[in-house]
Every structure is written in structure tokens, then in C-alpha cells.
Amino acid sequence: xxxxxxxxxxxxxxGPWTPEEDAKLLAYTSxxxxxxxxxxxxRAGLKRCGKSCxxxxxxxxxxxxxxxxxxxxxxxxIVTLHAMLGSRWSLIANQLPGRTDNDVKNYxxxxxxxxxxxxxxxxxxHRPIADLMHSIGxxxxxLPQPAHxxxxxxxxxxxxxxxxxxLVHDVAYHAxxxxxxxxxxxxxxxxxxxDADAPASPAADHGQQLKWSDFLADDAAAAAAASEAQQxxxxxxxxxxxxxxxxxxxxxxGAGGRACGDGGxxxxxxxxxxxxxxxxxxxxxxxxxxxxxxxxxxxxAGSSSSSSDMGWGC
DNA sequence: AAGGCGGTCAACCGCCGGGAT
DNA sequence: CATCCCGGCGGTTGACCGCCT
Numbered sequence: 001x002x003x004x005x006x007x008x009x010x011x012x013x014x015g016p017w018t019p020e021e022d023a024k025l026l027a028y029t030s031x032x033x034x035x036x037x038x039x040x041x042x043r044a045g046l047k048r049c050g051k052s053c054x055x056x057x058x059x060x061x062x063x064x065x066x067x068x069x070x071x072x073x074x075x076x077x078i079v080t081l082h083a084m085l086g087s088r089w090s091l092i093a094n095q096l097p098g099r100t101d102n103d104v105k106n107y108x109x110x111x112x113x114x115x116x117x118x119x120x121x122x123x124x125x126h127r128p129i130a131d132l133m134h135s136i137g138x139x140x141x142x143l144p145q146p147a148h149x150x151x152x153x154x155x156x157x158x159x160x161x162x163x164x165x166x167l168v169h170d171v172a173y174h175a176x177x178x179x180x181x182x183x184x185x186x187x188x189x190x191x192x193x194x195d196a197d198a199p200a201s202p203a204a205d206h207g208q209q210l211k212w213s214d215f216l217a218d219d220a221a222a223a224a225a226a227s228e229a230q231q232x233x234x235x236x237x238x239x240x241x242x243x244x245x246x247x248x249x250x251x252x253x254g255a256g257g258r259a260c261g262d263g264g265x266x267x268x269x270x271x272x273x274x275x276x277x278x279x280x281x282x283x284x285x286x287x288x289x290x291x292x293x294x295x296x297x298x299x300x301a302g303s304s305s306s307s308s309d310m311g312w313g314c
Numbered sequence: 315a316a317g318g319c320g321g322t323c324a325a326c327c328g329c330c331g332g333g334a335t
Numbered sequence: 336c337a338t339c340c341c342g343g344c345g346g347t348t349g350a351c352c353g354c355c356t
Contacts, residue, residue, distance in 0.1 A: 014325080014326075015324095015325075015326095015349095015350085016324070016325075016350080016351095017324085017325090036341085037341080037342070038340085038341070038342095049326090050341090050342095051326085051327095051341095051342085052325075052326075054342075054343090055324090055325065055326080056324090056325080058343095059324075059325085060324080087345065087346090088344090088345090089344080089345065090343075090344060090345085101343095101344075101345080102323085102324075102325090103323090105345075105346085106322070106323055106324085107322095107323095109322095109346095110321065110322055110323080111321095111322090
């Protein structure tokens with residue numbers, strides 16, 4: 001069932017590229033452009049897979065690539081965008097001129113995630129690690145236990161990607177333009193600045209511990225917010241379309257702003273709520289929405305500042 | 315001086331979405 | 336409508352390098 005290989009692997013060279021190969025590839029792309037990578041190796045006289053050629057070009061040979069170290073501003077932007085987008089490296093890289101997704105991914109994995117951990121911030125959820133411990137505890141109490149657990153798994157298997165919940169909420173709130181996130185979420189929207197002087201002190205910084213009930217307590221408000229946000233998104237979608245051109249090139253086209261099922265307001269408790277969120281994420285193309293938001297330069301211009309500078313406080 | 319170890323980063327792999335046929 | 340093929344993506348690997356013991 002698998003796809004046939006893109007090239008004859010027996011006759012293809014692998015491993016590091018030599019300067020001669022780089023020169024051939026560069027000469028070819030400079031005169032013929034970069035279309036149809038499968039033909040490039042043959043036409044350029046390279047014993048390489050077309051995929052390998054594309055990767056080498058886009059990650060290393062492409063003009064206007066930056067090869068110097070990441071700046072503080074770039075670091076901050078990566079952290080901010082990762083908090084919103086997760087590991088959508090291509091989308092993140094689109095916001096960093098001269099950087100590739102591979103650059104950003106490597107930099108994150110080797111440097112930034114460690115920096116965050118050292119500051120007590122979980123690099124996946126961008127929340128204080130201490131809060132996550134409390135969240136797990138609260139979740140174990142609140143979530144209904146499965147009647148049977150064939151695999152012997154715990155209820156924590158219900159967990160969606162933790163960033164997804166605040167992400168959906170925050171985007172909806174922001175897009176609506178008139179709504180305030182609940183105070184708890186404002187507090188918990190931790191966008192860590194990696195060069196902060198003081199080590200993170202979650203207990204001191206967060207008087208209120210994060211609980212999943214924070215997301216459930218105001219279901220009615222959340223449902224109303226989601227509904228209102230979806231309506232606003234329809235309008236926003238058109239307004240943002242013009243500005244989204246550059247970024248949209250990196251994201252799939254689709255029905256951005258489409259209504260999301262029955263809305264985010266599950267009313268049957270945590271499990272239903274989480275299911276709704278997961279369904280929502282699948283249906284709506286949230287990433288495109290985020291891309292549109294990001295296409296507005298004002299949205300992330302203050303990314304190195306606190307979250308209150310990022311448009312949360314409408 | 316030599317071996318071990320960890321960090322970095324270029325490159326590869328497999329999957330997926332979408333356009334072409 | 337089904338299939339094929341290409342480009343793009345994220346995760347992972349492995350070579351290389353510098354530091355430490």
C-alpha cells in the first residue's frame with residue numbers, strides 16, 4: 001500500500017553534501033528555478049534524491065537565509081508562537097524572515113525548550129510546571145473514570161494536548177474583539193520570556209492554582225463567547241484575508257471561521273467538553289485562523305512584552 | 315593523550331494533503 | 336470518483352565537534 005520510493009535508492013547518494021554538489025544545485029536552481037524537484041537531480045547532474053535536493057536548497061542554499069545566531073527578538077517570537085501554535089514549525093518559521101522550519105525546530109529542541117525548563121516552564125504547555133502537577137491532580141478528581149480500562153491506562157489518557165484548551169479559548173476571545181478572557185485564563189496565559197532575570201517561582205507568581213474547572217466553570221459564558229467569536233470570525237476572515245497573503249501561502253486553504261459543530265460549550269462535564277474541543281480542532285482549521293491573526297502585524301508586534309501587550313486586553 | 319559524553323545541526327524518513335490525470 | 340504523484344511537514348537519526356575526566 002505504501003507509496004513507491006521517490007527515487008531509486010540504490011543509485012542515490014546520501015549523507016552530507018559536498019561543495020561541488022552544492023554548486024551544481026545552486027547553478028541549476030539559479031537558471032531553472034525550483035519547480036519539479038524530482039527532475040532536478042538528473043538535470044543538475046546530481047546523484048541525489050529530489051527530496052534531498054529540495055531540502056538542501058530550502059534549508060541551506062536558498063538566498064536570503066540567515067546563518068547567524070538567533071536574536072533575542074527571534075527567541076521571544078518563537079516562544080510566543082510556539083505557545084500558540086505548538087510544533088507547527090513551518091508556520092513559526094514563516095514569521096521569522098530568513099529562518100527555516102528546520103532551523104527553528106532545531107533551535108527549539110536544543111536551546112529554547114531547555115531554557116524554559118530551567119525557568120520552571122513546561123515547554124509543551126508553556127505553563128508553570130508546578131501548575132501542571134496541580135492540574136493533573138484536579139483532573140484525576142473531576143474526570144469520570146472509564147467503566148473499564150482494558151489497557152489499564154489511567155484517566156489521564158483523556159488529556160488533549162494541554163495547550164489546545166487555552167488556545168481555542170484565547171483565539172476565540174481575541175477574534176471576537178470585544179470579549180475578555182476569564183481572569184483565570186489571563187493569569188494562566190503564560191508566555192514566558194526566556195531572558196527573564198528571576199527564575200520562575202510558580203507558587204509566588206500564581207496565587208490561584210490552575211484547575212480544569214477553570215475551563216468548565218463558565219460553560220455558558222464560554223459557549224456564548226465561542227458562538228459570538230464564530231460570528232465575528234466570519235467578518236474577521238474577510239478583513240484579514242488581504243493581510244493574510246504571505247502567511248496563507250504556508251497554510252492550507254479552507255473554510256476558516258466555519259462554525260464549529262455545536263460550539264465549545266459542552267455541558268456534560270469535562271469529558272464532553274474535551275471531546276468537543278478535540279472535534280472543534282479537527283473541523284475548524286484553527287491553525288488557519290491563527291495564521292490569519294498572525295498576519296496582522298499588530299498582533300505579534302509586542303511579542304517580547306507581556307501577554308497584556310498582545311491584544312488580550314481588548 | 316585518549317576516551318567518554320553531551321550538544322548541535324544537517325539530513326533522512328514516513329506520512330499527509332492536494333493537484334493532476 | 337479513484338488513483339497517482341509531488342511537495343511539504345514534523346519527528347527522528349547520526350555525524351561531527353568541543354568539553355570534561
